[in-house]
Amino acid sequence: MNQPAPAPPPPKLPVSLAANPKLSSWLKFSSDGLVTVSPGKVEIGQGIVTALAQIAADELDIDLSRVQMSRASTAASPNEGVTSGSLSIQQSGRALRHACAEVRGIFLQHAAERLGVEIDALDIEDGTISGPGNVRTSYWELADEVSLDRDATAGVTPKIAARRALTGNSVQRIDIPDKVFARRRFIHDQVLAGMLHGRVLRPEHTRAKLIALKEDGARAVAGLVAIVRDGSFAGVVSATEHGAELALQALRKGASWSAGDMLPDEADLASFLKAQPSELTVIDQKTAASPGKTARTIRRQYTRPYIAHASIAPSCAMARWNGDRVHVWTHSQGVYLLRADLALVLKLPAENITVEHLEGAGCYGHNAADDVALDAVLLAKAAGGRPVRVQWSRQGEMSDAPFGAAMAIEIEADLDAQGEIVDWRHDIWGNGHVARPGRAALPALLAGFELAEPFPRMVSTNPPQANGGGGDRNSVPLYDFPSWRIESHRLTTMPIRTSALRTLGAQGNVFAIESFLDELAAERGEDPVAFRLRHLRDERARDVIRAAAARARWKPARQPGIGHGVGFARYKNTGAYCAAIAEIEGAEDISVRKLTLAVDVGEAINPDGVINQIEGGAIQATSWVLKERVRFDRQRITSTDWTEYPILRFSEVPDVEVEVIQRPDIDPVGAGEAAHGPVTAAIANAVFDALGVRVRHLPITRDRIIAAMELTS
Amino acid sequence: MPSVRFRLNGVELDVDADPDRSLLDILRGQLGMTGSHFGCGAGECGACNVIVGDRAVSACDTPLWSVADKDVTTIEGLGTSERPHPLQRAFIVEQALQCGYCVSGILISAAALLKRNPSPTSREVKQALDRNLCRCGSHHRMVRAVLRAAEEMAAQ
Numbered sequence: 011m012n013q014p015a016p017a018p019p020p021p022k023l024p025v026s027l028a029a030n031p032k033l034s035s036w037l038k039f040s041s042d043g044l045v046t047v048s049p050g051k052v053e054i055g056q057g058i059v060t061a062l063a064q065i066a067a068d069e070l071d072i073d074l075s076r077v078q079m080s081r082a083s084t085a086a087s088p089n090e091g092v093t094s095g096s097l098s099i100q101q102s103g104r105a106l107r108h109a110c111a112e113v114r115g116i117f118l119q120h121a122a123e124r125l126g127v128e129i130d131a132l133d134i135e136d137g138t139i140s141g142p143g144n145v146r147t148s149y150w151e152l153a154d155e156v157s158l159d160r161d162a163t164a165g166v167t168p169k170i171a172a173r174r175a176l177t178g179n180s181v182q183r184i185d186i187p188d189k190v191f192a193r194r195r196f197i198h199d200q201v202l203a204g205m206l207h208g209r210v211l212r213p214e215h216t217r218a219k220l221i222a223l224k225e226d227g228a229r230a231v232a233g234l235v236a237i238v239r240d241g242s243f244a245g246v247v248s249a250t251e252h253g254a255e256l257a258l259q260a261l262r263k264g265a266s267w268s269a270g271d272m273l274p275d276e277a278d279l280a281s282f283l284k285a286q287p288s289e290l291t292v293i294d295q296k297t298a299a300s301p302g303k304t305a306r307t308i309r310r311q312y313t314r315p316y317i318a319h320a321s322i323a324p325s326c327a328m329a330r331w332n333g334d335r336v337h338v339w340t341h342s343q344g345v346y347l348l349r350a351d352l353a354l355v356l357k358l359p360a361e362n363i364t365v366e367h368l369e370g371a372g373c374y375g376h377n378a379a380d381d382v383a384l385d386a387v388l389l390a391k392a393a394g395g396r397p398v399r400v401q402w403s404r405q406g407e408m409s410d411a412p413f414g415a416a417m418a419i420e421i422e423a424d425l426d427a428q429g430e431i432v433d434w435r436h437d438i439w440g441n442g443h444v445a446r447p448g449r450a451a452l453p454a455l456l457a458g459f460e461l462a463e464p465f466p467r468m469v470s471t472n473p474p475q476a477n478g479g480g481g482d483r484n485s486v487p488l489y490d491f492p493s494w495r496i497e498s499h500r501l502t503t504m505p506i507r508t509s510a511l512r513t514l515g516a517q518g519n520v521f522a523i524e525s526f527l528d529e530l531a532a533e534r535g536e537d538p539v540a541f542r543l544r545h546l547r548d549e550r551a552r553d554v555i556r557a558a559a560a561r562a563r564w565k566p567a568r569q570p571g572i573g574h575g576v577g578f579a580r581y582k583n584t585g586a587y588c589a590a591i592a593e594i595e596g597a598e599d600i601s602v603r604k605l606t607l608a609v610d611v612g613e614a615i616n617p618d619g620v621i622n623q624i625e626g627g628a629i630q631a632t633s634w635v636l637k638e639r640v641r642f643d644r645q646r647i648t649s650t651d652w653t654e655y656p657i658l659r660f661s662e663v664p665d666v667e668v669e670v671i672q673r674p675d676i677d678p679v680g681a682g683e684a685a686h687g688p689v690t691a692a693i694a695n696a697v698f699d700a701l702g703v704r705v706r707h708l709p710i711t712r713d714r715i716i717a718a719m720e721l722t723s
Numbered sequence: 724m725p726s727v728r729f730r731l732n733g734v735e736l737d738v739d740a741d742p743d744r745s746l747l748d749i750l751r752g753q754l755g756m757t758g759s760h761f762g763c764g765a766g767e768c769g770a771c772n773v774i775v776g777d778r779a780v781s782a783c784d785t786p787l788w789s790v791a792d793k794d795v796t797t798i799e800g801l802g803t804s805e806r807p808h809p810l811q812r813a814f815i816v817e818q819a820l821q822c823g824y825c826v827s828g829i830l831i832s833a834a835a836l837l838k839r840n841p842s843p844t845s846r847e848v849k850q851a852l853d854r855n856l857c858r859c860g861s862h863h864r865m866v867r868a869v870l871r872a873a874e875e876m877a878a879q
Binding site: 629630660 | 744748751752755757758760761762763764765767768770798799802803804807811814815818820821822823824825826827830848849850852853854855856857858859860861862863864865866
């Protein structure tokens, strides 16, 4: 008997569109030949606005110059949560592609009726709809008659890859001219009518409480408008930015603080992380059908320090009250999420708060953007309806913003008599990697913890594996080991504030896994590229490794003082594939000479944008690996300027080559975080290749190399 | 209030302000010229670089009095979209930035370099930009853009 074929699953809307189905919330035609596209994602220097414009123009068959991208605002935009996790192309891109395809169809249908021709006979070129007998109309002519105030429907089919004209091409980013000609595009450069300036006083010692505040010094500063104090939160509002700075200095002199909280011992972070109370989660477990025989067991420990976002711009925001309503301008990654937390702190309905995005400098995750927005809102309360602009100091940006979490990672492998992996265990200790606003019943904003009636300090959590995980991101091996057990020990105390930094835990986990694999391959005398390929079945994974290896002419002949290393990961195990090969030079002081990368993001919407992201990620990862760690003593963060927290400079930047493997028929994924893990591991493995020592603790500095050499000898 | 006279982007100017205040503060605050960006306030990042005389300096730790009677060029004086400086054109062609916050200071450092060395090597460009920090990792594109601008200027 023939069984009826199972019904195909009902078609589904892309997630962002399902959450915001009204088509008019995504795009609107205006009668002047333009279309306004309103994504819920925001530009953070990654070029997303251009890529989304490409997608929309392509699907609508219009010229890119007709697309106007509107900035996200809670007043009008679809709610797409947060711009993070390399998900904007996946979420916003797919939603827009679908919405535009549906809108195109609606207009075609309407045009067919109006022109009296079959819909299949119609064609669209740069927004002009034409058909047989020279009949024609356009999106803009029909715009008043066609309502887009209707919900998107599932089952719409966007164009096939071969019919797309714009996506897949490296068009120029639409935001770059403004930035090169120094037009006022950044939030930092906006000047609102009647704008005042605010500064917030924060303690030098971590979490010290404000005991007493003498205000007379600050009151004497010219231009002072208000001094605001609520518990340990204190700040000034002045007519000028200069006046605000002077008033803050005076206020600082008049402040008395409690002792503050004790910080961990920076010199022994791993012991600290492993000794803290924690919550255990078994991330993944795989059991072998027939377990192999263990001949010996190897265990290695890896650490990564706290890492600062270290944006070049200190965070900035503006706020203006009107009665019990407040308008906020912010470079937050999530306008709706920030609004939700502001509503909690202010005890106001969300509708009373409008949060509007303006571009800031690159943030690389959850920095102080959201914190400074609450600062501005609190100070603006004392400004009599005038807007207040607040900007943090460099010192504040480097000490009061959340950091990427420090991690201790232990990997243990059972090997059989031939040195093949029989079982694999991976344990991670560290704080959670996410304490973003808008996701919990309590706010995550710094000033909220400082008020006279404070909210409890949020302890960071980890997203579930289904969402890519947090500290455990990329901890499940992509390699086909027979069995494994992956555990995460998330700290339930948080003496140093952590939240999302580019890649969350993936950089640490990929560093650990790929270093460990390199060690096993070296012990067997097996080439590390061959070793990886032998353990990978995923062809896309194998392709990026082979492409990077071929481009780097793996493995170049040995030269004294030069080393080569490889690293690979698929970001989140579901995103972009990336392989990196590093060439390093040196003895105790090393420099990275060259990075060769291959990446597969599926369909690369804007290939040059992908290269820009991968190249930037590779250089930033090199900076993390060679230089970066947040420094602290037992009372305070001490790495509060660029001398104490150095980042890679022009003269130190390695050559970077990127090969993009285009796969136009595979759904696109983001590229912003794919390179960090592979590059980190590749550099560490190249250090071993050059010097014969394994440095298992980041950053790989002169001191760490000498320490590793001493351990080896 | 004492007054300090200097030439800003070719225009003679008298600024009434405390001469100890930073040039950046005067530019952004008093003069409303926001192209020079605040990054650190300590002359460590280059986001606020301006050209004084023929050298790129950080405006955040340059006191106003020190530019008296001098020529100051900011990013606003470098070029406009109608009449772009070759560097600005080259940065667009090379798509030489990600977030772009550091870029006005980098354009200024590069402009100062090309004035004293019209045909720099890639190494010389990197040296000239070594006090400018870029966090996004756009260094190579920026170096390429500076070299492109130098070539274009040499051809003119």
